[in-house]
Amino acid sequence: MKANQYIRYIVPTLLFGTQRTKKIVNVNPTSEAHRQDSKESFITVYDYNEQGFSEDKLTLVEESFTFLDNNHISWINVDGLIKANVEKIADHFRIHPLLAEDILSIGQRPKMDEVEGIFYCLLNMLYYNRKQDCVETEQISIVLGKNFVITFQEDPEKDVFNPLREKIKLQNSKLRQRGADYLCYSMLDLIVDNYFLVMERLGERIESVEEEVIRNSNKRSLASISQLRKELIILKRNIGPVRDMIAGITRSESELLDERTTKYFKDVYDHIVQAYDLCENYRDITGSMQDLYINNVNLRMNEVMKVMAIVTCLLAPATVIGGIFGMNFESIPLLHNKWGFMVAVGTMLLIPVWMLRMFRKKGWF
Amino acid sequence: MKANQYIRYIVPTLLFGTQRTKKIVNVNPTSEAHRQDSKESFITVYDYNEQGFSEDKLTLVEESFTFLDNNHISWINVDGLIKANVEKIADHFRIHPLLAEDILSIGQRPKMDEVEGIFYCLLNMLYYNRKQDCVETEQISIVLGKNFVITFQEDPEKDVFNPLREKIKLQNSKLRQRGADYLCYSMLDLIVDNYFLVMERLGERIESVEEEVIRNSNKRSLASISQLRKELIILKRNIGPVRDMIAGITRSESELLDERTTKYFKDVYDHIVQAYDLCENYRDITGSMQDLYINNVNLRMNEVMKVMAIVTCLLAPATVIGGIFGMNFESIPLLHNKWGFMVAVGTMLLIPVWMLRMFRKKGWF
């Protein structure tokens, strides 16, 4: 066997990387100190009511303060977290210091809170990184107050709110006709919808790995399954608490949430429950893929071993016969017979044939 | 061993198809955009009260509008979903836009909702496809309003409501004497009853696969078990939420549901709970079938290996004896003895016989 032929059985160390494990095991939501300030922080304000709409890119945090009491609905989107800025905003918009701490925390579990007239949601947006086939998270904090929503995101590059930005510009969109709670709902809806996109990608990956396992199970397949399972842990960890969170919103009796908006949140809740169920299905499927893989490897191995054992066994009688007539006794029957050799070789051939028959009769191969 | 004899151990790629996995993993209820309008949409109205009955096939959506306030019970059955039509109906019958969205959605989780005087159920009808031995689903939306029920189905070809159509025609049937809520109950009852038919087919399949596993476990059996498990995931995914949904209906205090009808819904609930239990039993049984399969494969393999090892082992001493007397030493005892050969061959035979006895004594075979 050449080296490059069994290479595929060698443990692919790189694939089994422990980086994901690191991501999963190293969570410490309590130590806010770890978060480094972003280099830059972009603040964009979408200020609207049924009649008008304006979009402002602010350069100073303080500029946002004017939007607190202007009777319009204001969405203040903060991209990139700088401790000083967050605290200034929290201070002016009367966000409880504990919430400010949560905004700045790392690795928080999705949660919902209502403190002194402020409604607060913390959750993760998920993205699927196609290059590394893994799920990426970005923490987002949504602060809902009277007539304003403030969102705090980690990464200025990306979010899932572009459809929202479009809708705000349309005068006859429902968004423009409803209050800040509807804006908050729209955000959660988009985030949860995006979970399904991520799961769709992961679903495709599960499919292709299953295909691989079925066609040619190799060590690489096991690595892929193992990686998928880790992604599912990350997925479930993010989706599970969001489910509880949104259930909490639908039960909430906050004055900030208009009764008309409740049924929209219930709709989001239906979706997140389905996402969670789907997660469980994924888990089931990867589990049975692993069983299948192990079964395939064993079956192939067994097949080889069986054939080898049978061949070795079939040839053993011939060796014995060869040994018998190779002995140097003076008087061995048949030795001087003209047909002796033929008889011996014939027996060597006949015994395996007879054995084969017997084996086959017993259904051994 | 001939090729066509071990063929049955080759992984049957086709059987392990990943299409079902695709069906299971790729669910995204949030993106309504995906649904393509049906080519055709058939609207049938069954309009009845205790005295009379009429059946109309409509050509225009707008014709259905007259049935809203005619004091008869009307069942408007829409086969084939066309976005424009659904929205027109929703608009006229005052169905909330969110519900209209749900009607048009794909891959939704079964759910129940009550919004502004409209009672809404979304679930799947299940059919068993005997050709591919798989469970097929068709989404159905049941909208219950005051004096009317509107059903939206995807596939004009099939549904499970034929017994209902018969009963409507019978003047003395209970259906004719009760309100729209009883019609809604009758629909859910038929859908759930049909689940049992599907499960019966699946049960037969489980039986025949078990038979196969017991008689001659081969790779194909594993594929069948694996396929069955996927069908069970799909089954459970559909039945589980329906259970919650019907429990919700029995608890509901909607004015649309007559108190006299509640006990009928409780009856449906009993059935769906039993369907769910049965699902769990199916799972148990397929699980132990898989164990049985693996056990059978291992046992047969072990048996073969053991016999091979024993035969090889029994012949080894003969080889050694043959080797001893085949050596070319000048002075080997017995070589020139007349009975030498007989003694040697005799020993060759006696040792295995003695070994066999010892092995058997130790209960090794």
Next chain:
Amino acid sequence: MKANQYIRYIVPTLLFGTQRTKKIVNVNPTSEAHRQDSKESFITVYDYNEQGFSEDKLTLVEESFTFLDNNHISWINVDGLIKANVEKIADHFRIHPLLAEDILSIGQRPKMDEVEGIFYCLLNMLYYNRKQDCVETEQISIVLGKNFVITFQEDPEKDVFNPLREKIKLQNSKLRQRGADYLCYSMLDLIVDNYFLVMERLGERIESVEEEVIRNSNKRSLASISQLRKELIILKRNIGPVRDMIAGITRSESELLDERTTKYFKDVYDHIVQAYDLCENYRDITGSMQDLYINNVNLRMNEVMKVMAIVTCLLAPATVIGGIFGMNFESIPLLHNKWGFMVAVGTMLLIPVWMLRMFRKKGWF
């Protein structure tokens, strides 16, 4: 190895029969149409109050109608279900048509219901069939009304109520001094008590199978375990819902149930909970029996393979030495030496002895 010696490893197809699986997977409580009318239906009425007692075997269903309002407690026992009869009784005793349907249904899940002044219990009596070592079920419906109890049984041959029949005849028995609810309790109590008898038999079977697994694990043991597990599924399926049912009765605030009787139902509840726990224990034990079986089979197999491998390995050096001195080179050392043969054979013996020592030192056997 003779055929009759490995026969015990051959899969005993008959033992692994799929009939039980059929029983488990084919449940369809919704299709009442399947039930065929019994050939005969026996109606016995036990009519009693504190003072008197009468037992009547009725020939016509209509005769039972007089017992509805006679101020005595009446137990009307119907053995053998005939649709027409059941419906006549239901009609006269004001049993809701849905309940009548349940009485006639097949494969129902145990349930309890209270509809319009009628208290209804449906459950299964269990019997242990010693011949086939399986659990048999007989559906029984208990209808409790004001002053009467009607029981519907499938099989006229057997039930578990004989002790009750005795007690009814005793004037000073508590049964005679209490109302119809106490009669109903007595029935449930007897049915649940009988579950324990069935479990006792099953327990004995578990014991004897365990004994068998320990003494000589063979394929037949696996079949027995597999069969036991199916019986446990059937047992659990019957006991679980009965538990919920009786819990429901203890919580019920029906006027039909005297408060004094509640504590008796609580007593039955304690028993059924214990039966359920016991079921779980049985499951645990059969699970670990299966583990034990697999372990035993593997261990024995391993032992054999190891000894074979060791024997083969020990003899290999001798073969090589034989080969060396059997070569036809002109000048081979020792060949012409007087002690040559002895040295060669001695080495053949010494090497295995040395190997054995080394193996033993490493603890390999």
Next chain:
Amino acid sequence: MKANQYIRYIVPTLLFGTQRTKKIVNVNPTSEAHRQDSKESFITVYDYNEQGFSEDKLTLVEESFTFLDNNHISWINVDGLIKANVEKIADHFRIHPLLAEDILSIGQRPKMDEVEGIFYCLLNMLYYNRKQDCVETEQISIVLGKNFVITFQEDPEKDVFNPLREKIKLQNSKLRQRGADYLCYSMLDLIVDNYFLVMERLGERIESVEEEVIRNSNKRSLASISQLRKELIILKRNIGPVRDMIAGITRSESELLDERTTKYFKDVYDHIVQAYDLCENYRDITGSMQDLYINNVNLRMNEVMKVMAIVTCLLAPATVIGGIFGMNFESIPLLHNKWGFMVAVGTMLLIPVWMLRMFRKKGWF
């Protein structure tokens, strides 16, 4: 291999005894008839109040009747159950016949009940039998009435109440200053405390079996693990319901339980919850011990098989070479060469050395 060396792999039938299984599977709490009257029944009365204390050994059951209404706290301890006596006491102390039945029952699940001014607890005291390393149970019934506690025990020889007997004698003990409910609490507390002693013993056994599994896994270890698991089933079966029972007491609003005593019961509850948790931990640990055992056995087996296979494989080329030069062809190269033999034997040695190198390079051993 000598017989006494593989003896440790033989299934130790005696160790795997099915008696424990019998104990676990054969539970039938419904058939009171099975209990045989004890040969003797000892009745001891501890009668006390804050001022005084007396201890009386009664010879007749009737003597105990005077303690019902004497305004002292009386603990009537009945050791050994005789049906007639129990019924006499039940009758006089107004204990409901159902409770009397429970007192006389066998194999009951721990339960709590409050019937007509009587508070009733049934549970098992556990003892650890060091000789057979198993958990023994003794059923105890505690009947709490106004000013009296009656305990019914099966075995006159042993109980766990000695510390209580000491405390009763001490005038300034809290026991003397509180009511009958405190006495009842003290009993439950002692019983639960004793559970921990039993678990401590079992814990030691788990430790020593783990030690054994690690040092030299043999079949006996598996028997020990299997036995431990059965003990844990018995433990859990006793502790689980006691937990529910004591939770029931803490929630109870019986007049018999002084509010001041509630926090003491809560303390017992904390302990029993911890005992239950501990039980789960034990289960986890024995589970992973079994895994470890199987792994060890497999690893050792694999090691042996690998070495055997390698040795056999290394010697095979030498056999072939020996065969080549042992052929009787007329013209075989090297045969007449002076160094021929050396070359042949040298090759025989070199090939295995080269193979060994290659194997080692691939990390095969």
Next chain:
Amino acid sequence: MKANQYIRYIVPTLLFGTQRTKKIVNVNPTSEAHRQDSKESFITVYDYNEQGFSEDKLTLVEESFTFLDNNHISWINVDGLIKANVEKIADHFRIHPLLAEDILSIGQRPKMDEVEGIFYCLLNMLYYNRKQDCVETEQISIVLGKNFVITFQEDPEKDVFNPLREKIKLQNSKLRQRGADYLCYSMLDLIVDNYFLVMERLGERIESVEEEVIRNSNKRSLASISQLRKELIILKRNIGPVRDMIAGITRSESELLDERTTKYFKDVYDHIVQAYDLCENYRDITGSMQDLYINNVNLRMNEVMKVMAIVTCLLAPATVIGGIFGMNFESIPLLHNKWGFMVAVGTMLLIPVWMLRMFRKKGWF
């Protein structure tokens, strides 16, 4: 194979030490008698209000009594438990004797209690011992009364309260402005935060063990995984009840807890829930590490066995051919042919080459 090469397969007894098992299985919270008095007991009092702060190291227990009613907030920290001292304090600060018992108990399950105006928490601080890679616990009791908090710790050397000591000294810290309940919250917060530090260490260990399993699975890895699992049992046992405990605090309606403080406790609750989730993730990951380990070991073993079997099998035909032409028959074809030897040896070479091809074609290696 040299001894030092397979040494890594030998069970590393030391690593599998049973000390941790001892720690897990031997828990008995009921026997307070076991706790030995500490040699020394240090009492430090931090007495503060918004205006001032003092820190006192007391030499006599009695000195602490003055802090009960001085209108300042007092934190009395007792390091080292001496029975007499604890009882004196409990007596003076009106702590219920049951709580005093709990303070002195060993191996208690974390619990919360409120008795007669005293709020009591018992839990464990966790530390990670880097040397032995294990989790250490130190029991702490927090007693919250009106205006005072008393903490009882076992080990004077260490605790997690240093940040608190710093904050107390800062006049403008929130701690100084709030009541004793905020002090109690701060303590629980620090303890829970410290859990995450411990889990971080454990997470690092999990990572490094996973790395090890992937790179070179050996017996030592299994020992490490087994050890990790035990640590996780200890972790979960400590975190689970703390979760329930803090949930209890957030629901508590004690007068000792200011409503403003509730949201802080809710924050701690969020953290402890996340810690618990993380624990579950750890468990998942170690579980799949074990699977991976077993798979790796099997795969490597299989690879070796397969190659050995193939080599042995390939050489078997050559042995037979050697035997054939080594027979001493008079007339063997080719023997006297000039090319005979070449033909024989050629066949010996060609057969394995042909076999290799066939094996490869069947994908056997």
